Amino acid sequence: MADLDGLFEFDPASLAKVDRLGQSGVPCWPNGLLVTHLSTELHAAFVHHRDDAGMAAAAEGFGQVAVGGRLMFRNHMGKAMFLRLQDRGEATVDDVDRDGKGVRRGGAIQVYVRREDIGETAFESIKQLDIGDFVWAAGTMMRTRTGELSVHAREVRLAAKCLLPFPDRWNSVSDIQVRSRQRYIDLFMNEETRATFRARSRIVRYIRNFFEARDYLEVETPMMQPIPGGAAARPFVTHHNALDMDLFLRVAPELYLKRLVVGGLERVFEINRNFRNEGVSVKHNPEFTMLEFYQAWASMEDLVGLTEELLSALVSSVAGRSTLQFGELELDFSAPFARLDMDEAIARATGLTLTELGDPEAMAAFWATRFPTEPRMPTHRGGWWERLFERYVEPNLINPTFITGFPPEISPLARRSDARPDRCERFELYCARWELANGFSELNDPIDQAERFAAQVRAREAGDDESMYFDADYVRALSYGMPPTAGEGIGIDRLVMLITGRTSIREVILFPTLRPVAPTPSEPDPGPR
RNA sequence: GGGCCUAUAGCUCAACUGGCAGAGCACCGGACUCUUAAUCCGUAGGUUGUAGGUUCGAUUCCUACUGGGCCCA
Numbered sequence: 082m083a084d085l086d087g088l089f090e091f092d093p094a095s096l097a098k099v100d101r102l103g104q105s106g107v108p109c110w111p112n113g114l115l116v117t118h119l120s121t122e123l124h125a126a127f128v129h130h131r132d133d134a135g136m137a138a139a140a141e142g143f144g145q146v147a148v149g150g151r152l153m154f155r156n157h158m159g160k161a162m163f164l165r166l167q168d169r170g171e172a173t174v175d176d177v178d179r180d181g182k183g184v185r186r187g188g189a190i191q192v193y194v195r196r197e198d199i200g201e202t203a204f205e206s207i208k209q210l211d212i213g214d215f216v217w218a219a220g221t222m223m224r225t226r227t228g229e230l231s232v233h234a235r236e237v238r239l240a241a242k243c244l245l246p247f248p249d250r251w252n253s254v255s256d257i258q259v260r261s262r263q264r265y266i267d268l269f270m271n272e273e274t275r276a277t278f279r280a281r282s283r284i285v286r287y288i289r290n291f292f293e294a295r296d297y298l299e300v301e302t303p304m305m306q307p308i309p310g311g312a313a314a315r316p317f318v319t320h321h322n323a324l325d326m327d328l329f330l331r332v333a334p335e336l337y338l339k340r341l342v343v344g345g346l347e348r349v350f351e352i353n354r355n356f357r358n359e360g361v362s363v364k365h366n367p368e369f370t371m372l373e374f375y376q377a378w379a380s381m382e383d384l385v386g387l388t389e390e391l392l393s394a395l396v397s398s399v400a401g402r403s404t405l406q407f408g409e410l411e412l413d414f415s416a417p418f419a420r421l422d423m424d425e426a427i428a429r430a431t432g433l434t435l436t437e438l439g440d441p442e443a444m445a446a447f448w449a450t451r452f453p454t455e456p457r458m459p460t461h462r463g464g465w466w467e468r469l470f471e472r473y474v475e476p477n478l479i480n481p482t483f484i485t486g487f488p489p490e491i492s493p494l495a496r497r498s499d500a501r502p503d504r505c506e507r508f509e510l511y512c513a514r515w516e517l518a519n520g521f522s523e524l525n526d527p528i529d530q531a532e533r534f535a536a537q538v539r540a541r542e543a544g545d546d547e548s549m550y551f552d553a554d555y556v557r558a559l560s561y562g563m564p565p566t567a568g569e570g571i572g573i574d575r576l577v578m579l580i581t582g583r584t585s586i587r588e589v590i591l592f593p594t595l596r597p598v599a600p601t602p603s604e605p606d607p608g609p610r
Numbered sequence: 611g612g613g614c615c616u617a618u619a620g621c622u623c624a625a626c627u628g629g630c631a632g633a634g635c636a637c638c639g640g641a642c643u644c645u646u647a648a649u650c651c652g653u654a655g656g657u658u659g660u661a662g663g664u665u666c667g668a669u670u671c672c673u674a675c676u677g678g679g680c681c682c683a
Contacts (some may be wrong), residue, residue, distance in 0.1 A: 092620095094638075154646075161643035195643065212636065226644045246620035249635050257679075259621090270621095363680095393631090 095244040098209070102239070105207045109242035116149040121170030121187030123148070127222060127230050128176050128186065134218040139223040147219040148190050148232055149240055151269055152212055160196040162207060164237070166216055166391040167191050167269070171279065181225055188272070192218040199237060206239070213243030223517040233248040261587050262595060274588075280399060281577045281589060285352060287395050288573075289373060296350040297374060302337035304330060304354065310555065311335030311494070313547040315358040317367075330356035333570065335494065336555045338375050339523060342566050343558045350374035352573065363585040364515055364575065366592045375523070375568035384520045384567045385483055388510060389416035392481065392576075399580050406511050408584050418510070423466060430473035441465055463490030478511035487521075493497050493533040493549055495521035510571075513579060520569030527559035 099109050110280035123146065130139040150166030172185040196204040198220075210216060220234040248270055260267040260274070267274045289299065307326065309316035311333030319328050334351050341349045355371045376383070396414040397403055403415040423436050437443040443566040444465040445458055459465045466488060474484075490498055507521035524530050534551040541548035577589040588594040 092637095098638095156645040156648050157642085158645065158648085159642040161645085163645050163648090165646085191646085193644070197643085225646090227646075229644090229646075231644090246636055249621035 099242060099244070101242065102206070102209060102242075105206060107209070111238065111240065111610055114149060114238060114240055115147055116168075116217070117145075117147045119170045120148065120150065120168050120190035121173060123232075124174040124176065124186035126228060127224075128174050131224070131228065133224075136224050138224075143222050145219060145221060145235075145312050146232060147217065148192070149215065149217040150189065151243075152210055152214045152216045155210065155212060157208065160204075162194040162204075163231075164192040164210070164216060164218070165195065166192060166218070171275075172272070185231070189279075191225075191229055192216075192220070192234050192237065193223065193231045194218075194234045194237055198494065199234060203237065207237050210239060211243055211247070212368055213245070213247035214239055215241035215243075233499060257587070264591055276593060277577075277581045277583060277589060280581045284395065284577055284580060285573065287398055288352065288391070291391055291395075292348075292350045292374060295348070297350045298346055298348050298374070300338070300341060300346070300351055301353065302331075302334045302341075302351060304356075304364060306331050306337075307551050308550045310549055310552050312355075312357075313491075313549065314334070315546055317358045327440070332357050333371070333569070334373050335355060335568065336552055338373055338568065339563060339566065340555065340558045342375050342377050343561055343563045347377040347564070348375070353547065354509050355570055361594060363587075364578075366574065366586050366590055369586070369590070370573040371570050371575055373568065373570045375566055377564040377566045379567040380489055380550055380565065381508060381520060381522045381567055385420075388483075388518060388520065388569065388571075389418055392416075395576075396580060405579055405582065405584055407474050407579055410479055410513055412513060412579065419480040420483045420485060421507075423470060423484050423488075424486060426474045426484060427466060427469045430477065432468055433469075436464075438466070444469065461490045463488035463492075465489055473518075475511060476514050478514060481510060481512045481517070483510055485510045489533070492521065493537050494524055494530075496524045496526075497529075515575065518569055518570070518571040518581075520567065523566040523568050525559060525563040525566060527556050530559055531556045 091361050096123075102109055126143065127136070127139060130136045134257075143194070146506050148166060148168070150168035152164055153167045154163075154165035156163040167189045169188045172187040174186040176186045178184045194204070194207060195561075199207070217238045217240040218232050218234045219236045222234045223231055223233040225231055248266060260271075264274075268278075293299070305319065305321075305328040307328060309329035309332050311331070312335070314332040316329040319330065320326070321328055333355055334353065338351060350372065351374075352370065352372045354368050356368050358367065359365060361367065372396055376387075393403060393414050393416040396405060403413065405412045405414065424435055427438060428432065430434055431447065433444070433447060436448070439462065441460070441462055444462075448458070448465075448468070459468055470484075478484075479588055485508045486498075486501070486504045487495065487509070488503065489505050492505040492507050495507040498504045498506050505521060508519075509516050510518035524533070531551075534549065534556065537549040538551050541550070574586050574589050578584065578586060581589060
């Protein structure tokens with residue numbers, strides 16, 4: 082084998098096995114193997130054929146099948162062998178096991194191999210199969226003496242060799258390091274992981290259908306933006322060499338989507354990645370998936386209803402019921418959701434009066450008696466509300482709850498309430514102690530928008546690096562006129578967490594952001610692990 | 611950034627108060643024609659995360675570092 086300059090090391094015993102197999106005419110990575118049936122299809126087709134006569138007749142009618150999958154289990158008994166092949170199928174076929182207990186079949190199919198059926202040479206090479214190998218088998222359907230549906234093999238082939246020691250199948254792989262760094266291992270070892278990501282796909286598909294059914298257009302807007310905007314968050318910076326310009330990975334698609342409403346698309350949505358240069362935690366990943374949607378001729382109230390409709394139907398459809406078990410919490414997603422004004426919620430939780438909540442001095446005094454060591458106090462009412470809300474209200478919001486009545490100071494893109502100009506027509510949806518969605522009637526007055534951007538720029542100059550930039554082209558777009566519009570963002574990863582019951586965001590992102598494996602002194606180059 | 615916990619074979623885990631580094635599974639060799647976490651016999655597998663310290667002796671006690679987990683900010 083070619084010298085790999087220490088870039089990768091194969092196990093010599095495995096390489097020897099590859100050679101040995103090749104010399105005896107068994108290629109380790111052959112091509113052109115056709116699979117005709119998925120394990121789940123076979124279980125579904127034969128689930129009602131249990132007795133010998135019925136089974137024989139059904140198998141006769143079915144004829145030859147070819148299956149393929151990863152060898153997860155093997156019993157070898159001299160001149161006969163059982164192989165269990167795991168494929169992409171899902172365990173969806175209701176059946177009963179030997180003891181009459183209900184089970185779900187699918188995802189794997191057993192293969193029965195006899196030496197006298199496939200010949201001595203072929204049988205000898207089958208004995209060389211290892212757990213973890215991909216295996217292909219062709220034959221007819223049968224049931225074993227104990228009733229397990231199996232492929233009675235006429236031919237068995239190694240389809241792809243596994244060169245690495247296979248994880249212990251008694252104890253599922255539980256090391257969170259392995260599970261998230263080497264997601265492929267997690268996927269082929271753990272059915273719950275496969276189920277989580279199938280559910281994620283279903284959730285996204287449901288949302289897409291939901292909006293398409295309401296005449297929304299799915300669009301894609303820039304991931305790389307010359308001016309980052311649409312959310313209060315620190316962006317990642319990158320550089321375009323040919324144009325010699327810095328670009329920011331987007332923290333939100335908002336300002337581009339609203340430009341499309343100005344352009345007349347009226348109803349648009351995007352499901353895509355956002356990037357925020359912030360800490361990593363069980364509910365934060367630097368890149369995460371966001372649904373944003375905008376609808377002209379709609380207001381915040383329309384979105385409240387749409388959100389309730391979407392989430393309650395989505396939960397019922399994917400989870401099969403209207404409540405979700407999330408860690409210790411039980412979450413009720415039946416509409417309508419609770420609603421609470423931000424200031425009332427804070428007043429109730431802190432004991433401060435509504436008058437005191439209008440006075441930054443009073444809130445600062447309240448805070449100083451409880452958290453005297455904390456630096457960097459907010460300077461305006463909205464900043465204090467945000468801080469008090471996070472500390473006193475958010476930890477108690479379990480069931481889905483719309484928080485309304487946000488102040489404009491912390492809502493630079495939201496329309497002011499006509500009835501209460503010191504508040505915005507904005508809501509955030511909270512659930513399981515965190516924010517799940519954020520929506521509002523959009524600010525479409527370009528003059529007001531320009532002033533709010535200017536205020537953000539002043540805050541940035543005063544040291545707040547999460548403040549927004551002045552996006553002149555966005556103000557220009559609004560100046561052409563944007564119809565009254567409402568828009569909303571929903572965090573897809575968090576939604577998937579709630580529905581699948583995974584309490585860490587890393588469990589619902591296939592390849593979460595992780596610190597690289599640190600090189601050790603004896604091994605300066607960690608290699609492609 | 612702070613606190614607590616943690617790192618032992620490819621995987622999952624043991625090793626009493628500091629006294630010979632172990633088991634099951636996987637791998638390698640062998641037996642077995644309906645098994646189901648098959649069974650039986652045998653072999654091999656380790657710088658106990660890294661670097662120091664205490665000690666006659668350290669997986670075990672101490673310090674620092676690195677990775678990971680949980681909680682707080």
